[in-house]
Amino acid sequence: MVEHVADFPYLTCMLLAPVVGLTIILFLKEEWHFLIRVVSLSAAAIALGLSIYTFVNYDTALGGLQFVEKYEWVKSFGIYYYVGVDGINAPLLLLTGIVIFTGVLTMWELENRVKEYFAFMLALVTGVFGVFMSMDMFVFFLFYEIAVVPMYILILIWGSTRKIYAAMKLTLYLMAGSGLIIPGILLLYATSGINTFDMIQLHGVHFAPWVQKTAFVLLYFGFGVLAAVWPFHTWSPVGHVAAPTAVSMLHAGVLMKLGAYGILRVAMFLCPDGFQYWAQLMALLAAVGIVYGVFVGLAQTDLKYVIGYSSVSHMGIVGLGLATGTVDGINGSVFQMFAHGVMTALFFSAVGYIYDRTHTRMIYELGGFSKIMPVASGYFIIAALCGAGVPGFASFWAELLVFISAVKVFPVRGLIALASIVIGALFALRVVQKTFYNEPNPKFIHFKDVSPFLGLPRAILVATMVLFGIFPRLMLDLIKSAVVPFVNGL
């Protein structure tokens, strides 16, 4: 892969922005809520700005890895601090930037243990950025774990609804995933014969078939846990329900993508033969996940559960796209990662606003919110429509690409998964109808609609969805520039 060394450490700055923010926050007084928020917001803004910069300035004609920085880290084990951007992770970095920025804005009204909250959140984001930009397996995994663990405390302290159970379950589940990832990456490292964790170099090694098969299945399930691959998905609805709004946003919006990204970047990239061997299984699990998610979501009464299961379904689409192993499918997958990230963030953000006021998320207790807070509900309805796969939003293109290539490669599974989008529509609209339509519940009639400032994060998310929905090439060309060589290497 071609590398273009950065003239300025953009990526490092992006990674350090939350770290610096975190450090500053640690030295602020607990009572200085506003200052803490401003610091977090500026850290997020810097990260967002840099991610937009890299996204825009990535030269698709040049291709390859750009903005590369590579330093030796642990010499004897061949570990490098090696970061770079290509068409696959550029959208995801952008996504992270957007979600963290809107996430901070969404939690603007937080009053309880503000300092710790933003500190942990920034720690989490550091991990996410690190994962997306790392080209070294070790560092990749390091950041992966950093991203996963703060969740525990975030859910535990600021969560709701069975949060103790959920936090523990989520963390253990994800760490169990890590427990599979470690042997996987180490197996690759150990059998490569070259003493390095550098994925680009490891890609050049042709691993023995059994190594590929073993490593791939370990990595697939390991990362798959985080990507909510059926049947390892149950942590996700529970976790989403329990987590505070912005954490749900980050979690469903970004963290689950880490899993899918890991499957793509590590598992498929390094074990092409293993991928060929397991692709059938991947497709099956993904298709089951898609269908299963919508059906289970249909029976839920808690708004966040509904969204949680929709995430399961949508992440199934990502998995299905990856399983096809075609340019179209992977394009669609990466696009779907981005689109679903923004969409879910919007979902949770919208629900969060309502929950913060009504303190209930039970569908049957709500109702008529379109009348009480039209703007806030509007955001949710938009998200629901995205979820139902309506054109005009970025997610539509992704689903289109994935489904067509899935039907091409796995006709039966593809068609079944495709058929489930009817249920997906039913699923989304059922919630919208129950929650936002009909006569309003008199208990909630006095609530105010969302103010422009508080609505800002949601507006940003909607704008992103629409922008890439109308001009998909802005992103797709970028993705394609990385996926085409990627698939050729498969």
Next chain:
Amino acid sequence: MKFMMDLFSAEGMATLSFLGVVGLTFIGALIAVGARNIFHNVLGLALALFGVAGLFVYLNSPFVAMMEILIYVGAICIAICFAIMLSEPLYLPKPPRKPIKLLGAGLASGLIFAMLGLLMKKTTWVAATERSTDWSITTVGHFLLTKYALIFEVISLVLLVAMLGAIVTARDGRGET
């Protein structure tokens, strides 16, 4: 008859007395672990130690045998006796032994015995090619002050620590403030 003759030959006497020493050791050891009276145990231990000392004589080092008797029988056994006197009165009725425990202990030590016995069986011992025949105590002393000088010093520290420790641990009124 041949056997008897052998027995009373010089070699035979040596063997017999060797067997006697071994017997002494084992009987002592058995008493040491088997007898119910704790004093008998100590006596058994002393017996066994005498046996071991005898073995050391057979092993060509009367010096160590003497030290064995001095240190072990002379010091340790006496110390144990003092400890016995400082602790539980002997006349107290003892609870009955639990056969299962004895059985388990027997099995476990039997296993270890079996394992190491197997090891013995499978091993052929090879003597060093060049062997010194210098059995003098002087050499031992020389070694102690050269090659093992460090350990010679350290052991004194060990003994010091042990002594201090014994004092600290067993000093009157400990833990009752």
Next chain:
Amino acid sequence: MKVLLFGPELYFLGMALVLFILSLRRQVNIRIDHQVALGVAAGGVVVASACLFQQGELFFAAYRVDLFSQIFKVALALGLFLVLMISHNLAHIEDRYHAEFYLFLTTCTLGLMMLVSAVELLTIYVSLELSSYSLYILVPLRRGDDMDIEAGVKYLFIGAVSSCFMLFGLSYIFGATHSTYVNEVMAQMPALLQSPIGIMGLLLTLAGFFFKLSVFPFHFWAPDVYQGAANQVTTFIATVSKAAAVAVLLRLVALGDVYGFGFTQALWILSIVSMTLGNLVAIVQKDFKRMLAYSSIAHAGYVLMGILTLSEAGYTAAIYYAVAYLIMNFTCFMVISEVAGDGRNLQIVELAGLYHRNPLLGLALMLGLFALAGVPPSIGFTGKLLVFTSAMKEGYFWLVLVGAVNGTISLYYYLKVVYAAYFLEGKELPKITTGLSTRALSYALILIIIGFGVFPDRFIELARVAVKGVLL
């Protein structure tokens, strides 16, 4: 400068002397006791560091000073210093025994220092006993309930039986190799390990170190002693003596070249059982120290994993892990001794509300636990991954898999502690005030845990050079 070669040992011998004199005073002044001990121990760290790059052999090659041993000596000196740092409130040790307490800690450290340098079997054995005996005395030194003495008895007898096994093993090695010098012994090892006697000799010899390291099945003392001994003693046992045990284990194993399949397989099994057993049982513990004891059993399994790879990378990883374990475990114990200021045993639920009773301690505890659980960015994570990496390099796939899964299990109980500290409300509980030294210590530990986790290269390189020296 031959003195410098033996510098740390001499220094600590002197320190023992000073403390011995202190213990002889009639008037008891615990503040002076502590300050003197702390000051001298700080000097010990300096001396040990100053002697870091000494090379040489002493006492007719029975004692070897190389980077490997010196690194561990620094670690031991540091460990002692740290333990003395948190000994400012020895609530559960009678005042008049404070000097003795410090004395025994010093002699133990001295024994351990000799242990890491000793390359002669008898020296190893006697040094080991020196350190063990000091600990046998320290454990029942606690005041209050009967737990301490019970723990002492158990510690003593398990230790005694283990050392009997070890002696037996040593005798076999002696018989088989006709030598008691480690380098001579190990030179014959490859051939020897093809014979049963070599394997059994080594296995039984290792028993003594397994006991120190609390590897299954020599782990039974650990929970009882951790629980029964005074907090500071437990800290010492859990950190300093573990590190030394790793060192000597490493030296013993490292000097042999390639071991037979069966032997590593035995270690393999012990490693797996250790970590699994430790982690599983730790889940159900309520006493924090007891839980840490089980976790130490599990960690012994991880260290063993690095050692049994018999490769340079594995040894490096094991050294890194041992030092990392010292630091992160110490962090937890520091919090224990601060929170349980009266020296009592700390139940996990008693940590409730720690985050607002003392945020700094809370943070330190969390980082320490996360490091123990192997969560990045911490030395624990890096160490664990290095160990796994080296094991995988040698083809121990299943071992790594089990180890990784064990990491998940362990996270459960560590998180339960974090949960108690960060989530359980302890509003009615009083704030915990900490002295300047403790605060500084906490900051330093946090920095080390994260710093060495993120930038491990320097240390790894050092360890690698040390291992190379040992492998010569």
Next chain:
Amino acid sequence: MINNVETYLYIALFLFAIGLYGVLARRSLIAVLISVELMLNAAMINFMAFNRFLAPHPAVGQIYALFIMAVAAAEAAIGLSIIVAIYRKMKSINVEHATELRG
């Protein structure tokens, strides 16, 4: 014919096994300590035997035996002091009575 290394090794082994049995079976802590001493003696016999029949220099094994004796003495001192202490506290030296730490 009996005067060879195996004989002594078996004797030592037997002594070791007896000692081990005692350690595992006896309830009185003092008896356990006595058994430990037996085990140490067994190890000593091993050393001496190897010294006699195999070792290049006969001083080494003797020195080992001497040091083991010293260590055993120290161990006995500590052990006995702890036993005395436990008796003071619990009014019993039965090892089966020390059952507070479990789980």
Next chain:
Amino acid sequence: MSAWFSDLTLLGCFLCMVLPIASFGLIMIFTRNNHKLSLAISLLCSTIPLMIAWSLLYRYWDIAEPIVYNYDWILSDFIKIPFGFLLDPTSLLMLTIVATISWLVQIYSIGYMEGDPGFGNYYAFLSLFALSMLGVSISSGLLQLYICWELVGVSSYLLIGFWYEKFSASEAGKKAFVVTRFGDVGFFMGLAILTIFYGNLEIANINSAAVAQSMPPWLISTGALLIFCGVMGKSAQFPLHVWLPDAMEGPTPVSALLHSATMVAAGVFLIARIYPFFSASPEAMAVALALGTITLLLSSTIGMVATDIKQVWAYSTVSQLGFMIMGLAAGSYFAGYFHLTTHAGFKALLFLCSGVFIHHFGTNDFFVMAAKGGRKLIIPMVTITIAALALSGIFPFSGFFSKEAILGALYHHPNKIWFLMGLFGAFLTAYYTFRVIFVMLFPKNSAPEEKHGHDEPHEEHHGVPWVMSIPLLILATFTIILGFCQGYLERFLLGHTLHHEHNYLLLVSAVIAALSGIGLAWLDWGSKKAKCVGFISYVPALENFFKEKWYMDHFWRWFLNAFIYGTFSRLFTYNDRRVVDGGVDTVAFSTIGSGRLLSFLQTALLQLNLLFMVVVVAGVGLYLLMGR
């Protein structure tokens, strides 16, 4: 970029797409609460497309070759989706119809929706709808068409559920979306399969003769049938017609726009759009013909017994859509499309007129309207009658011509049963249409009591506001003149006029069917002695069957409850809770349990522990020794 401005046609197409969405965006973001401004924006953004549509129609009246503009929208590897415009007679005519009707409806709504709190939203949604429908008309590729097609579904969802406080409205919106989605999934599958096997889904390409030859027949049939699923959904063909009658919960102009003239016609338009491809598959044609016929009969019979005026027209829409499908499936592209055109006019008129009545009387029941003096509203009454005549197929109104064309096509079909069915459908259509008209015209109890009961609630409605009547008059004009444009349209659409051999048997039978229907309606409802009960009530079982809408709603409800919610959803949820999640929890608890179990190993008994230790050492040792 300069090409976009130098080429006026392209600019026009582009504006047709951009203006409505701009209007939607502007209103939603900025002027939702400012009714006047919203209205202005929306009107501006619908008037310009209207003018563009008509000028394009005028400019390309003699178009010979289709005009295609294509730009890359998505360039993935295999999947390439162009964004572009295809202008040919089919699309130009549809463009004009859509632009016109939506403009008229926007004008009409000024009066109808006056004072509604969601006025701004309403116009935004209408703009969105205009965007999507215009997009459907001029899309150059099938995938692009599908995208607009989906947007049609969305905007219809929003518009049907516009009065979301009403449970029935939100329910109907959901139903419409989901049911059409049901069909759309088939459509999408068809597109996916065609993409995979063929790749290029440009309409111009699909329609070329080469395609039909290059593809295996099974593929064409599969593709065509799957695409027909989409048609079934959008154009409310049996069995997916159930959403349309419910969709009448939306405001009446919406019903006029979406559910009579444009949206439902999209399905028919789609078949017309890819007619060469579609007709290459005899199987698909046969299925379409059969389903069209069933739809026609089913909805006509239901229409006979409905009492809600909008329901009647809704079922009539369904039946006419069935008619169009029959025409297309019988092989006459022109007949189907012509009926679509005329139907757009008169059905919109019918709805708009009904809207006036509804608005005026505040009821949907035409018996009540009649009783309250519906016939006093002259303009609506006259125009509704004109529209009814057209619907029934009475000369000289437009419906006559188009229906005759369809019947002609059916007549030429080898199987005459379809023709007879068509005739029967025409008879029923005339019957139920005039049932409404006669009831309205000749109310039996002209003095309703409730007038004294309470205050007249609609006192302020004096007459009909001009913004509502002007569209009526324009549409009525269309209804009258459109039929005579048949020749022009034929030349426009087909490039030549068909040779009309006037088959008098056909003509006579069609007229007789219509007239007998009207006559029967007169007997039942119109004449002085009429008992005001339909002839169908003599067969109560059948009447009940019709009143229950052939139990189709029940069927779907049962299907939904029994399968989706009751079986899959419930089982999956159960599985999730118990099996998957339960499994995980079991693993977790058994881990803890095994920890507890293992903790018993650590007995307080020193010697037991030692025993264990010794045994393990011995075991390991023996194991190591065994091999040697």
